[in-house]
Amino acid sequence: MTAEGEVRRRIREKGAIAFAEFMEVALYWPEGGYYLQGEPIGATGDYYTSPLVHPAFGSLLAVQFYQMWQLLDCPNPFTVVEAGAGNGLLCRDIITFSAHLPRPFRDSLSYICVDRRDIQGLEWELSDLEGNPVRSRIVASGIPFRGLRGCVFSNELLDAFPVHQVKMQRDELQEVYITLAGDSLIETLREPSTPKLQARLDELGVQLSEHQAVEINLGLSTWVEDVAKSLDAGFVVTVDYGDRSEQLYSNEQRPRGTLTTFHQHLQTDAPLRHIGEQDITAQVDFSALVRSGRAMGLEPTGFALQRDFLNNLGLSDLQRRLPPSRLAEPQVSANRAGMVDLARPGSLGDFKVLIQSKNVSEPKLWGFQGGAEARDMVAELPIPLLTSQHLSLLEGRYPQQELEFEIQDLWDFGDGVEDERM
Numbered sequence: 001m002t003a004e005g006e007v008r009r010r011i012r013e014k015g016a017i018a019f020a021e022f023m024e025v026a027l028y029w030p031e032g033g034y035y036l037q038g039e040p041i042g043a044t045g046d047y048y049t050s051p052l053v054h055p056a057f058g059s060l061l062a063v064q065f066y067q068m069w070q071l072l073d074c075p076n077p078f079t080v081v082e083a084g085a086g087n088g089l090l091c092r093d094i095i096t097f098s099a100h101l102p103r104p105f106r107d108s109l110s111y112i113c114v115d116r117r118d119i120q121g122l123e124w125e126l127s128d129l130e131g132n133p134v135r136s137r138i139v140a141s142g143i144p145f146r147g148l149r150g151c152v153f154s155n156e157l158l159d160a161f162p163v164h165q166v167k168m169q170r171d172e173l174q175e176v177y178i179t180l181a182g183d184s185l186i187e188t189l190r191e192p193s194t195p196k197l198q199a200r201l202d203e204l205g206v207q208l209s210e211h212q213a214v215e216i217n218l219g220l221s222t223w224v225e226d227v228a229k230s231l232d233a234g235f236v237v238t239v240d241y242g243d244r245s246e247q248l249y250s251n252e253q254r255p256r257g258t259l260t261t262f263h264q265h266l267q268t269d270a271p272l273r274h275i276g277e278q279d280i281t282a283q284v285d286f287s288a289l290v291r292s293g294r295a296m297g298l299e300p301t302g303f304a305l306q307r308d309f310l311n312n313l314g315l316s317d318l319q320r321r322l323p324p325s326r327l328a329e330p331q332v333s334a335n336r337a338g339m340v341d342l343a344r345p346g347s348l349g350d351f352k353v354l355i356q357s358k359n360v361s362e363p364k365l366w367g368f369q370g371g372a373e374a375r376d377m378v379a380e381l382p383i384p385l386l387t388s389q390h391l392s393l394l395e396g397r398y399p400q401q402e403l404e405f406e407i408q409d410l411w412d413f414g415d416g417v418e419d420e421r422m
Contacts, residue, residue, distance in 0.1 A: 003276030016179035051090035054338030058093025079150035084157035085113035163215035228296035233359035242284030298356035302368035307349030312370035314378030
């Protein structure tokens with residue numbers, strides 16, 4: 001049965017279903033959910049991500065992981081769990097660059113890919129310089145570990161969690177449900193399915209205006225609890241698009257919320273069409289993530305734009321080193337374009353990076369503090385370059401984006417700024 005068929009079956013069986021349940025089926029139904037069929041990322045998918053744009057993303061993360069390993073007193077193993085690992089490209093980039101970092105770190109690194117998809121036909125085995133396995137892969141929807149010393153990392157994962165949609169109507173909070181009118185799927189407003197929705201708004205001090213609509217991701221609390229229980233000591237790194245609650249729930253900026261759908265490279269914003277064949281996503285409430293984390297012993301260590309985080313780790317220095325490298329000019333331009341897009345305002349550069357820590361004493365992370373140590377290290381290491389597995393933005397323009405790279409863009413070496421604290 002298709003995802004749409006399952007939605008209709010549930011409505012006929014039990015009546016209207018909350019939008020969160022609809023979104024869960026549309027994205028994750030085993031027999032036709034969007035994320036469980038095909039490959040949604042890349043030139044043949046509906047969007048692209050930072051790891052696909054350039055391996056500098058994974059390489060600079062490896063540098064940050066190296067410092068985290070030091071701050072944890074160099075444990076062996078140092079476990080990095082990547083949740084929502086997809087096709088493993090980011091894992092490959094991190095492991096490849098880690099081979100150039102100090103030997104004790106790469107000998108300690110244990111990289112685990114977790115994804116709820118059982119992806120077939122992919123080569124997952126990676127090895128270190130001596131041919132020893134350095135990672136494994138787990139099919140799961142959560143983090144099935146305890147006692148970890150290391151880092152739990154996710155990139156564009158939380159924005160795909162099913163969300164409840166609510167709207168203020170005649171001074172009462174109403175929730176969006178999906179039901180049938182004849183043979184057509186429609187939205188309808190009813191009483192909230194759970195008091196947790198109003199409680200979340202109250203916790204964050206959010207007061208909705210009349211007719212304002214927002215999304216509430218109750219799954220964040222469960223996620224944070226799961227992650228916090230998995231760590232004895234270490235870090236949680238979340239890279240995603242979203243904002244603090246005061247911006248996310250601003251009636252002036254987002255009166256209709258942030259729910260977005262993409263189908264065949266186009267933003268459609270029509271969740272009841274192409275069910276199971278399009279992405280449905282909503283921006284992440286980082287304030288809720290921090291609040292839930294604190295309740296579970298995770299302290300916010302830093303919060304910054306992706307462009308500032310990567311530049312603090314040496315992205316702009318990698319760009320500067322491209323021209324003298326012994327590459328053909330088309331290769332230089334393609335690599336520079338990918339690096340630029342990682343930090344481009346209005347694009348990936350506006351993504352947020354939140355790092356939380358557990359049982360680590362006042363860590364001062366390079367990605368937020370900047371400084372010479374990280375950049376000096378990157379200056380001595382090889383420049384990560386595009387491979388056939390990455391997307392060259394100059395060879396085939398990605399239909400979803402206006403990728404007009406002008407000369408000044410390709411030579412933009414803007415430095416990072418100080419981190420934002422939650």
